[in-house]
Amino acid sequence: MPYQKPRFPLGTAENPFARTEFIGCRMKRIYDEYKAKGFKHIGLYFLSSPSYLVIEPEYVKNIMSRDFRFFTDRGTYSNEKSDPLSGHLFNLEGDKWKNLRYKLTPTFTSGKMKMMFSSLVQCGKQLKDAVDCVRLSNAPIDAKEVLGCFTTDVIGSCAFGLDCNSFLQPNSEFREYGKIVFTELTKSRSIGAVVAMASPKLAQFFNIVLTPRHITNFFLSLVKETVRYRKDNDVVRKDFMQILMDLQDGAQFSIEEMAANTFVFFLAGFETSSTTMSFALYEMAKNPKIQNRVRDEVNAVLEKHGDLTYEAVNEFKYLGQVVDETLRMYPPGALMSRICVEEYKIPDTDVTLDKGTRVIIPIYGLHRDAEYYPNPEHFDPDRFSEENVAKRHPFVYLPFGAGPRICIGLRFGLMQSKLGLAILIRNFQFSVNSKTKIPIEIDPTNLILSAKDPIWLDVHDV
Numbered sequence: 001m002p003y004q005k006p007r008f009p010l011g012t013a014e015n016p017f018a019r020t021e022f023i024g025c026r027m028k029r030i031y032d033e034y035k036a037k038g039f040k041h042i043g044l045y046f047l048s049s050p051s052y053l054v055i056e057p058e059y060v061k062n063i064m065s066r067d068f069r070f071f072t073d074r075g076t077y078s079n080e081k082s083d084p085l086s087g088h089l090f091n092l093e094g095d096k097w098k099n100l101r102y103k104l105t106p107t108f109t110s111g112k113m114k115m116m117f118s119s120l121v122q123c124g125k126q127l128k129d130a131v132d133c134v135r136l137s138n139a140p141i142d143a144k145e146v147l148g149c150f151t152t153d154v155i156g157s158c159a160f161g162l163d164c165n166s167f168l169q170p171n172s173e174f175r176e177y178g179k180i181v182f183t184e185l186t187k188s189r190s191i192g193a194v195v196a197m198a199s200p201k202l203a204q205f206f207n208i209v210l211t212p213r214h215i216t217n218f219f220l221s222l223v224k225e226t227v228r229y230r231k232d233n234d235v236v237r238k239d240f241m242q243i244l245m246d247l248q249d250g251a252q253f254s255i256e257e258m259a260a261n262t263f264v265f266f267l268a269g270f271e272t273s274s275t276t277m278s279f280a281l282y283e284m285a286k287n288p289k290i291q292n293r294v295r296d297e298v299n300a301v302l303e304k305h306g307d308l309t310y311e312a313v314n315e316f317k318y319l320g321q322v323v324d325e326t327l328r329m330y331p332p333g334a335l336m337s338r339i340c341v342e343e344y345k346i347p348d349t350d351v352t353l354d355k356g357t358r359v360i361i362p363i364y365g366l367h368r369d370a371e372y373y374p375n376p377e378h379f380d381p382d383r384f385s386e387e388n389v390a391k392r393h394p395f396v397y398l399p400f401g402a403g404p405r406i407c408i409g410l411r412f413g414l415m416q417s418k419l420g421l422a423i424l425i426r427n428f429q430f431s432v433n434s435k436t437k438i439p440i441e442i443d444p445t446n447l448i449l450s451a452k453d454p455i456w457l458d459v460h461d462v
């Protein structure tokens with residue numbers, strides 16, 4: 001198999017203590033270079049760990065879906081005893097993951113989502129009022145900050161039962177944690193974080209704790225107090241916490257497990273959705289035709305339904321295509337990993353992956369590959385019309401992953417993104433403020449794809 005020559009001591013990896021290029025872009029460069037030479041896959045080294053980068057979509061399909069049993073784990077680090085918040089669905093492996101996924105799947109049925117919908121609409125009203133205030137003062141909005149407040153409020157309300165209104169209380173503890181949690185966990189350049197990435201087993205051996213103690217204490221006590229308050233006062237709410245509490249009554253969850261799994265909704269659900277919405281708004285601000293088409297659709301659907309209902313959001317077809325195209329150009333999870341848990345022969349080749357090999361799926365590379373998406377730097381929601389989608393290999397579009405480990409919050413993420421964008425586009429017109437750099441620079445230090453600087457947009461009346 002072709003491979004990139006490793007150099008001591010980093011292998012083919014970039015120095016993790018001095019990140020100068022976003023990891024998704026780096027993998028895209030390798031993907032482009034080897035694809036141009038006609039290769040379907042390539043070997044890499046992260047420090048001394050062998051890794052395998054996939055180029056051919058058919059191999060991606062086998063790994064993520066058809067032959068999933070060889071690739072059940074993601075290879076992220078968790079240590080349930082010393083670092084209780086790390087024992088969540090994203091990190092767990094093998095049977096522990098399988099059992100938890102089975103228990104949590106009912107959390108995202110359409111019935112449960114409908115139940116939470118009114119909380120989302122309430123957060124949407126606060127978003128509209130906040131943007132209106134900025135419009136009246138003739139100032140631009142920082143889309144990242146505004147939408148960060150919105151998704152913080154949504155997750156606060158739907159996962160923790162809190163009424164945050166981050167717009168009125170920008171310095172509330174919950175919003176402050178929203179800002180730092182992701183950064184502290186994913187930008188960490190401690191030796192422990194590097195060891196955990198290179199070898200989760202070694203990190204386990206040294207009992208490494210990645211979650212800062214103050215974050216663990218905040219979330220553990222928040223969940224403990226909420227559960228105690230609801231039980232003592234017979235309070236029943238329509239949120240994730242309630243669903244987990246109902247499961248807990250069947251003795252399926254400890255308080256630590258409940259905290260870890262509400263925490264992961266915070267970790268996996270908040271920044272992914274807010275960056276998606278910020279990029280979508282930025283693209284629409286650059287493309288008034290697309291923005292107007294979305295506004296016309298939103299108005300027509302709302303006229304038909306009379307109100308912003310769950311069913312109405314599901315009818316925003318073109319807005320859905322705008323979100324799909326945004327996730328193609330700016331997938332928050334720009335690369336995905338799997339661990340080969342049993343020796344695996346790549347079908348129709350003489351390549352065998354050893355147990356323990358890390359597999360990298362270069363989502364950003366696939367999404368910006370001109371073979372699948374001609375003129376890939378161009379924002380074009382029509383790529384996602386039913387007819388055009390049917391012409392493509394399904395495994396060249398993976399913003400939520402695929403197979404049994406696909407994002408469990410996919411429908412929730414799409415629903416909150418479409419709802420927030422519909423409210424904004426219906427009520428305001430957006431254009432790019434001169435302070436915004438075009439094209440947007442990607443933050444090299446973040447593990448998820450996000451803008452390095454604020455995205456300033458001017459807001460006008462419709």
Ligand code: HEM
Nearest residue numbers: 090265268269272273333399400401402405406407409413
């Ligand atoms: C636009 C929004 C979102 C995007 C782009 C996104 C993307 C992803 C991706 C790429 C994965 C990895 C999938 C794989 O390895 O195949 C993932 C997993 C996950 N996501 Fe999301 N996500 C979003 C929203 C959410 C929300 C709102 C929640 C929860 C409320 C959530 C919870 C999770 C969890 C728990 C996992 C781990 C699933 C497992 O391992 O079984 N995500 N997400």
